[in-house]
Amino acid sequence: MRTKVKTRLIIVLVVLIGALVSVTPSLTETLPGWWTKILPSKAVRLGLDLKGGMELRLEVQTDEAVNNGLTRMASDLKTIFKDRKIRLRRAETTGFNRLLVEVRREKYRDDAMNVIRDEFPDTIVTEESETKMIVTYPESEISRIRENAVAQAVETIRSRVDEFGVTEPTILRQGENRILLQLPGIEDPQRAIALVKRTAVLKFMLVDEGATPDSVPPGDVILYGKDYDAATKKTQRTPYVVEDRILLTGDTIKDARVRYDSQYGQPYVSLTFDSVGARIFEQVTGDHVKERLAIVLDENVYSAPVIQERISGGQASISGSFTADEATDLAIVLRAGSLPAPVKILQKWTVSSSLGSDSIRKGLMSIIFGFSLVIVFMVFYFRFSGFVANIALVMNLVIIMAALALFQATLTLPGIAGIVLTIGMAVDANVLIFERIKEELRTGKTVRAAIDGGYGKALFTIVDANVTTLIATLVLFQFGTEQVKGFAVTLSVGVLASMFTAIFVSRVIFEAWLENRTLDELSI
């Protein structure tokens, strides 16, 4: 056999074997040890529409993060001013990036402004009137807060999702303040969403025993607790009047575990504070024995037990009418930390695994049917040459699957449609070549010359025609949704593979066949 033909044949075989090797991991569950060490061992990744699962697009409300910063500052100011004997009337946010601080008398104002400047150097304080001042963040600080809020939100959500036990989750930041979350194979999407969305800001505050909801003294605020009565299936809102002072927050929690009380087997969450938190907790409990400590989560009073004595172990517990799931989820969010700002769900997509396997089945059916019909037709119309084209077509499919596995691109249902479409379009290249060969044969050329002429003349046409399809797929790539990208991937890989198999592979087969054989006519 001529060297040129031999080399080409070897190239084809190498590509074929390479492709088969890459596809094998997708066909068997178990691979021998030596395989995984040197050969590709990842199966094709399935998209959510084939595997089942949930995809969420979240937006971090960074404006609130900015204002939360100011609110925390207000809370600190109340304590600081009390120590410095500056009498404060109020400190509250009155709009985006605006903290209004009002002192009782004009004489306190300048002191107040100086204190703020000392304690919070990254803010801007301006006077508004004799007793009022406005605190704002400069642009640079706002950007920093926004940036941190999103970065922290991503990490917090990642921890929560990890603890929830999802295999292969995807958590990606998209743009300035969006997060893409993919949870494949998830069985309880509603619970997952609740877990992710929860802001989980934990605060410890004192209940003001002397006040009633009808007469709220200044410096206090009304918060509600939700009591769910399992017997009547009704949720009651109980008002609590609490002092508007945050004694302790959830950032000082080192650990949170679910435990079961020995008496009724009811689940509760046991908290462990870090050293700072433990110290503050000891002091608070010591100072306020016999008063009620409200445990507030996301502005809801979870419980408000009476402080029996000073607690110095740095341990506390949150009990309520929890189910085991609720307790677990609460422990998860307390361990992972609170979200710096609320997240809004912009887009949600959930597919059940039954629909997923249904789609796989139907997709495979279409591929098998389409493929069979095309193969039969090719042999029927082009006879021997059709058979050659079919070999190229099979190789085409193997290459597409191999490319998907190697590059770990995700296969989606539209992706399967792309494969089906490729089968139809791959025929195109072969048809162009064969019709040319027929024309050449009709002008009386020898078989070999006709084949050379056919391939030569058809080459540019094939490239031109396929480039336009590739331009279209390029545009599709920028859409960003997994489904459409999956289609663009299989279609573009399919088009490129079909060019290779039609122009190179089928020609090599013809040439190998013609070696040492003189044909007067070609079965085409």
Next chain:
Amino acid sequence: MDFIKPGINVDFVNRKRLAFICSLVVILIGIGSLVIKGGPHYGIDFAGGTLVQVRFDQAPNVGAIRDALGEEGLGSSVIQSLGEDKVAIRLKSEEDQADTVSDDVFAILENRFGQDSVSMELVEMVGPQVGADMRRKGILSILYAMVGILIYITFRFQFRFAMGAIAALVHDITITVGVFSLFDKEFTLPVIAALLTIIGYSLNDTIVVYDRIRENIRRTPKEKLAVVVNNSINQTLSRTILTSGTTLIVVACLFILGGEVIHDFSFALMVGVLVGTYSSIYIASPVLLLGGKGDAAARTSVRQG
């Protein structure tokens, strides 16, 4: 084997007026349908909203479902039955409860029909911002694709060839959109993907013919352009029919066997393949001839280019 006899010489070019009129009629019908129905029927990908697909144990009664939802204030939902045991429920989006609506719907159905006989297959919720975003991206992507192609063909052939190609593309897209409107099919993101594929695919055919036209002009430079074009179409007819035929076969497989998730997508592809083939023969090439005096100019520049 030859379906199309090699010496075929159908007169396509002289039928161009008839072809143009046929196309115009179909386009007008499509536009009429769009106007009457108030624009394209957007899926939630573009309009925003919530879609819930539920599977029941036994054939569900759409009326009962509508009643159950109506009692809880969700009566404005559109309920569609998909086969013997599935139902698709579509709701508009209200800003604040957007992400919990699907849970509510499922809870209502569970209460009414029993927890074990209902199962949630698919939930899609698209907020209004994202919907508007997608609409913009969808239209832009079609424009980008057309511009990209215009540039490519001008580069490979000549500007007037590109005009022919664009004419064919606009023709294909308008007709496909019109047919969708006529049959009340929804426009979703995959459908736009199908449209873009059709753009790419329709070009395949057109380019094959253009390639032949260019080759024939070089071979017989003295021949009248109209004759050259007609010959080229005839010579490539066999190939055009075969390729479109096989592509149609596979897309039909997808349409029939692929299931409801991909149904509208494969419908768009089928319409696109048919219309695309037609436009390559009857629209793209004849438009080349609309230049009149350009005949000689076309021939010269192709010979040089």
